[in-house]
Amino acid sequence: MKYQIPIIARGQVIEDYEVTHKGRYGADFMCPDPNKYLSRILLPTRRAMEPLYEISLDDVVDYLIELGKHLDIETNPHLQWALELTTAFNDVPPHLVKNAMSGFQEGFLTRKKLEGMIDTVGREHLEGWQSHNRDNGRISKIHAFGVPTAHVIAGNGPTPAIMTLVRNALIRGYAMVKIPSNELGTAVALARTAIDMAPDHPLTKSFSAVYWRGGDDEFESKFYHPRNVERIVAWGGFASVTHIAKYLRPGIDLLTFDPKISRSILGAGTFASDSAMHEAAIRLADDVGNGNQNGCTNCRVSYAISDGSAASLEEIKRFGQMVFDEIQNLPPEVSSEAIHMDNGFQSKLAGLSILDDEFHVIGGDKRGGVIISLEGDQVDFADELKYRTLNIVPVKDYDALLRFITRDVQTVGVYPESIRDELCTTLALHGVQRITSLGYMREYNATVDPHDGNEAMRKMCTWVVAEDCMTNYAPALWRKPADEKTI
């Protein structure tokens, strides 16, 4: 079966399907030729952005709140289409995608949420020109502007698409989303919903979406030019950023959200009582299994403080079993057994399970698994753990775990709470970008809190200063002291 993915170009739906691409899981999809429609995707002139600044920030918020009302997955045909696409092109189970889509309105499009996002930049900078009196007499008026921006978003769920739409609207930029091959529908569905709701609204015309094959030189060499694109917001790792990097030049800024992995630290208090163990196991199970461990925020490795004694290791094994059991108890709408496990991963688990003296493996099949490294070395494939598989690594103290912490670690979940205060500076210096309570790793407020170490919306803006040098007679080389009186 062939699916059709239109180009959304400044509020217009282009359905001239003539290019076929092969999907990862066997299905094909067709798109219009992006080269043919490049001029319609790009802004014809910067003046096309002026209508965005003829409306107020409150108008923007009202528009987004209204859009949220139209994003009910039960009734919105565009989102339903996007959901159907995920069954053919994504390995995230459809019910998890549906669950994420159901959260669009509550998660992003309430007045409270939007105001929170505005606060990260400062309403005064988004609404108008904020005055600052400088010590040299100048009055600097600063305004944060959105600019034409290419968004190369991640496709492991529908959230990056909605997040991009909202961020772009609030800073009043012009977003051109490169549709990810594994999440072909959501960006298009959002744009089409906006077109149905308010076809001529400037915000509707400020969100375009197009698929081209990443690395397509013919298209990208024309597209990524400072006259078309001032900023690139790129999700993804070395490979995806490498081919974008060759287009960078003065005039194009890059903001990256690298792939990350997340871990947790279980302090000695975890094993102090059965109730503490059970509490930690319930929380950790959610961190591991929520969203089927497809996200960067999912826990893949836990470091457990242990004296290495046989009794301690037995306790950790018992805890591992608890975590495994709690993973099975996760509600089906947030977590489920793997649909398909790749053979290579199964082989790796089988390989560990024969090393009984060094590794204790619980499960390790479609239900998920817990691998306990009895000798304190995390597994070689710690960063690639998937299908709800956790590696618990006993360590004698915090110093022993720091050798595993690099800038690739985004979130560290902690239990008990005191670890956060004790270790947050040390972890930050090792590259960690977020420290949170165990059980909350999956709930990342990246819309208002720093995202992968970035103040995302502020970085997406171009900050413009309009200076008044005359009101306070700011000093200048050409100005003679006597002039002050005559001007």
Added chain:
Amino acid sequence: MVLRIDPDVSNTYKQRLCKDPKSFLDYPFDIVFSLDPAELDDIRLLQAQQKFALAKDSIKMVERLAAQNQVTAIDSFNDLLPVLYTQESLKSYPQSWLETGDFQRMTKWLGKLCAVDLSAVDASSCELIEDWIKVLAQQSSVDLLISAGADGKAAFLPRTRDEWAIDHSFSFWSFQSSMGESHALRPGIDKVPLIYPGARGGARCWGRFLDFYEQTFGSGLVDAPLGYNDSDLLSLAGRIREASKKGEAGLLQINPALLARKDEIARINAEKPQQIEALMQRMLNDYRDQRIIFYGSMQMLYDLAMRFNKQGVKGAYAADSFFFCGGGFADGKQPPNWKQDVAEALGVPASSIRVGYGMQEGIWAMQLCSHDKYHVPVTMIPFVLDEANDQPLPRTGRQTGRFAFFDLLPETSWGGYITSDHITIVWDQPCGCGRKGAYLDAAVSMVVDKQDDKIGCAGTASAMEDATDFLLKN
């Protein structure tokens, strides 16, 4: 082409094959590939059942895979799939053991991949892989095979000397059968140089066949200019790559004695072009008009022929020379009529240029038949898997996907592998060459990630290749 096989010979062959799969080596191609496919499958299934029954009690890894996947017996070929190894199985040891030189544990791990008892092997004195290979050879029947996978982590296959002997017999049978009765080499009589543009010994398996060739036909016959393939150096780049995933801490884990040898890689790489050019010169001059056997890449064979063309030379070697090649062309594009052009320059019939397919994990090799097909050896149970979900595709018609196989020849190691090769098998259409049974199309490629622009948020962004290059160059 219909082949008439003496029924008595055919029956004896079947009976012997049922008892011992390697007995096919005593028969010529025509008889070996004359069995009715259904009848052959019955024999293969019987042997697979026996192999599994033995392995589940004697090979820990197979036992564990079987338990994980609830496989208790083999009723059909597809029951084998959950217990096949992958490349990961052969490198499932913790990398830190290799870096700290913990070869006692490496030995214990290796022992769980095969039925050979390695518990008495004392590898405590080993510091590097080369030491370990020697100790294993001295204290057990294992003659270790090492290969570096795509991700760089070294894979180890515990093949025994007996299994190597079968492997050599298979290669030799294939080699002699290709040349036909009239041209087959006669031990003690024919002294034909074998030219191989690779390493003479060490890691990887071909050096062993070169030894076998010289033992069979006489010493000094092999011309393989690249010296000894050191296992530790072979694995060094991969080990650096593995370690660089762990950041600075990981890099400190690499055995410093080994890291210090990284300059040797640069030297070896620098010397290689001259050594290959020197071999080229010998082929252009010293071996002219002689009968030779050549094993190498298509590209090198083609380059050689083009150099003869430039010199206006046609018929450079004796007409009964043979050229075995594989590996394709450097740019992936096959020049039109390459075989005819090469044959003309070298002075042999095009049928004497043989294109082969094989892999280190299997005790088998296939050569394209006169109709450009690779016929599945009688000792192999092939599978084609759906690349999207690794499920087996029907064993009928023409199927394309990931290649997996169960090799019936290994005796103490395990013969089942899921490969990363993308192939097409035709299951039930007779081939024009007359051989019966399933066959592969000539085109074999790697299974590729078809959606290479897929982006997710989970993973690490480390520039692994860059890190490796940096370490090797600095």
